[in-house]
Amino acid sequence: MIMGDTCTRGCSFCAVKTSRKPPPLDAEEPNKVAEAVTSWGLDYVxxxxxxxxxxxxQGAGHFRKVVQRLKELSGVGAGETENDNGNGEKKEKKKAIIVEALTPDFCGELDLVTQVATSGLDVYAHNIETVERLTPRVRDRRAGYQQSLNVLGHVKQVNPNVLTKTSIMLGLGETDEEIRTTMQELRENDVDVVTFGQYLQPSRRHLPVKEYVTPEKFEEWRVEAEERFGFKYCASGPLVRSSYKAGEFFLKNMVREKKREREEAAASAAAVV
Known part of the structure; x- marks a missing residue:
């Protein structure tokens, strides 16, 4: 998590501490994050x-710098590079890191969304969190259901090659039809990936749980998301969260396949010329 540990908003489901004036940003954070992540040897962050x-x-420029610096240190893109083992005999392939950014809505200011969407990231995630009817109760007043849809839709307009992703919490009192409407509207905005997880109350002062959804129902939502609504991937289960490790393998393959397709198309175009 970048830009500090104190949020300027107060969503009623979230336990992150809030303040109207958090501490200033660390100008060295892009370097610190990039160096740390690169040293860990990750292929997905x-x-x-x-x-x-x-x-x-609203931090968009800072977010962009972190992504760009991470790509610089780890190797730009999501392809593969060959590394000599030192004696020239055998080479092993090293996969460049894939970057997913789970961002705020930047108050719906689309020029700020563009800054992050065109930073070189591979997956742009922004959580819509819940259905439209419950949004005013669940999220901070500065957030908005349509505002989040606009953010996700805009990402694909300025960067068609990026994968877009969102997450929905269940158990807040939403109906099945409201969930289906939300999925339909996400697909109308070309969102590729959706995750469903169980809302859990962080403390007594946060929103109460209205329902504990069964694993079987979560599986039904996964099937419906992929087969009826056409999401490229859906992770759905009580313990699933927006950043869910089980989905990383699938997303890594999708990102690399999209890159190969672009490279092959470019090579074919060059051959024709």
Whole structure:
């Protein structure tokens, strides 16, 4: 999580601490994050952040710098590079890191969304969290259901090659038809991946759980998301969260396949010329 540990919003489902004026950003964070993540040898990383409505650009420029610096240090793109073992005999392939950014809504200011969407990331995630009827109760007043849809739709307009992803919490009192309407509207905005997880109450002062959804029902939502609504992938289960390790393998393959397709198309175009 970047941009500090204090959020400027107060969503009623979230336990992250809040303040109207959090501490200033660390200018060295892009380097620190990139160096740390690169040293861990990961091939997939999820960057997320608190909301920073107190900043002029709400942190979009900072988010962009973190992604770009991470790509610089780890090797740009999501392809593969060959590394000599030192004696010139055998080479092993090293896969460049894939970056997923789970972002705020930047108050719906689409120029700020563009900054992050065109930063070189591979997966752009923004959580719609719940159905439209429950949004005013569940999320901070500065968030909005349509605002989140606009963010997700805009990402694909400025970067058609990126995968888009969102997450929905169940157990807040939503109906089946409201969930289906939400999925339909997400697909109308070309969202590729959706996850469903069980809402859990962080403390007594947060929203209560209305329902504990069964594993069988979660599986039904997974099937419906993929087969009826056409999401490329859906992770769905009581313990699933927006950044869910079980989905990383699938997303890594999708990102790399999309890159191969672009490279093959470019090579074919060049051959024709």
């Amino acid at each position: 999820v960057l997320t952040s608190v909301d920073r409505d107190d900043l002029v650009d």
